[in-house]
Amino acid sequence: MNALLETEAPAAGAESDLVLRDAYRAAEWRIMPILFGLWLLAWVDRANVSFAKLQMLSDLHFSETVYGLGAGLFFLGYVVFGVPSSMVQQRVGARSTISAIAFGWGVTSVAMMFVKSAGMFYVLRFLLGAFEAGFYPGVILYLNQWFPSKRRTRNFSIFHSAAICSTVAVGLSGGFVLDHMSGQWGVAGWRWMFLIQAIPTVLMGCLAFVVLPDGPGTARWLSAQQRRLIQDDVARDVAGVASTASRSGSLLANPVVWVLSAAYFCILTANAALSFFIPTILHEAGFGGYSAIGNAIAAICVLGALGNIAFSTFASRYRDVRWHCAMASLLSVASLLVLVFVWHSSRQATFITLVLALAGTGAGISLFWQIPVRFLHGKAAALGVPLISSVANVAGFLTPWLTGYVRDVSGSYTSGFVTAAVVQALAVIILTMGIPFAARKQQAGAATPGHEPA
Template identity: 70%
Template structure:
């Protein structure tokens, strides 16, 4: 029996709906845990430098500026390889691409334990970003092949929560390693931390290669009928969700590509400020030793992940995610502005503010990635998504470097955090007002003068 089902097939039929729900559920249980695990480990391997920093900087004599520059270099590698990695995935499929990417960043993370100079630190951070570059946009496109808008929004928020939960893994394992493995076999604790946290990545990469299908058509657990129902449901969802984009334009000439890149840049500015400095904030806030800080990070991030999923699930009922993404961004902006005022003197307020900030940035990112699919066809999205991701991830380079540089100059992180919050606030404004304006111009309907 062919996997193709007539596009007019009655999906509203009770039996068809039951089969479709079963197909989606079985796919979610097989796909989401694997992608969640890989994304969690990707963030462990990119962000554990924030925890290692507590021992690594005094051990190696690095300045805050050098740390911020090296932490940010990850994102330059990400920018350079984002689009080429997506092109490779289109040619060889998701299974091979994702597993090779994971093996590469796992091996690079192991190499981080041998860092002795800023040059080596910079090179490995760049290489780590280059390996990871194709994973995130690849997963966005991959989930678009599997799920319609509402289900995809919820599933993507679950997947993205791994980024928040990764800090739980970094905090709990990092605190234990720094406290109990420092000096083992004459090796510093921060070096052991990079090794211990990289090995699971390489194991899960082999699991992905063995089990992950390239799409519904190669999923062995689906029947022919279920594959066909998924295809019909996705086609119907694409028709219902499409937004008018006016005159066609190439990807680079389309202003929507750059507007979306600017919005995501703003969201990632705030996210990078939190990701690379939370352990330092807690350390300066008097939350205790390494293990105690790790436990607090775990609690904050679990609450942030729950808030992300709850907000994103509630927002998935609406076809257009713009307003919900803007609201989540405003929550994040408010918390980041409050943070410098409380983290030196009010531990409960610092805890709550960080949890809300992580929930806001997490939901903002989850909801943002439902927006490009409304303004790009499948062909454009296959390169548009990694292009937007690559351009915006420049924020991941600029923000840590800026915050570290400001700290060395002024002795405080406040100005850097306030700047990151302001950039995300601008992104929220563009979401609400900028996208409709661009659509009007792109459709050849320039705004009329109020005196016309």
């Protein structure tokens, strides 16, 4: 009898493993395409202003500073409403919050086609950020409910690659619209572009409400056994990861939270510099008309996304995610510094450095978000993740504004991009030395033991 039980136990365990793998596979196919699509559209609607800039500035007589401030005000709305939006998600559930957020920013993006003044441009950019603020941190928390660390790292890199792929959508559709729809029915091409690129967001927001469950426990397309296995597996993963106490009252006093915010701020500086000025860089590098620029953007972003996924997948095999994040950031630093020397002299070198820069920033962001969950969970994660995101996104406000201002004053983007590279280099220092130092300070002052560096 004992021998029989010993032979049956492994079989039962193997069967559970197969059921769990099937459950994760079903979850990935059901959840990830919706989240990927929404994040792609989020970046289309926040960054398409970089392509519209090629016509909009002359049509509305905006300066580079006005453009940079308007582009950056998106992130001010993001900063102000990030934590409140995530708190709403904790109360009403992921499905309702994510779908409402997408619908709201989609309608705001449609309204961008009616911009006639700098004031209206500023207001709509701020509202766009306010609506979208809770989406990114909400998805981070949502994926934490669904997947353990190793699987989550790969899925999050796929999800985040939508940000890079969004520029493909902006480039291809934007180039076509500006070339072929300018003046149709008396409407400028950049106005058509905002309308056409916003409609899918409104539709995807409605689809998200229908398709997404609030979590594994409410996923009707999983069996009861599959739901239980996922929840148990995620719970075991959380229990095996070092974390801070879940008391929200100690969150602001946690040095790790602020060091992580500083690291992410530095990473986002380079990301914002690239996101809002790639079409302008390619235009100045001599890539031709709108469609040619759009095609170049598409190719750059596809290759950058593949680099992001490949690097993040490689990093997921190791526990030292922090060091791989630092290496990705170092690649971004090198690429930005090379870029300022080549974009006026070599189209090929400009293309290659942009691919490497996007791959580096994309992998850096993807890997960064695997670090906070090693310190925060439960209520601390629910508040800490949006707090880190909100504080760090001040970089998104400052970078385009200061870059545009420097261009107006000096006639060149060089100083702005060199500054972005230097700030990104600070991320490498913070990731390699700052986080372990903050973790030790946290341990020394923590009420409970058991914390360890990422």
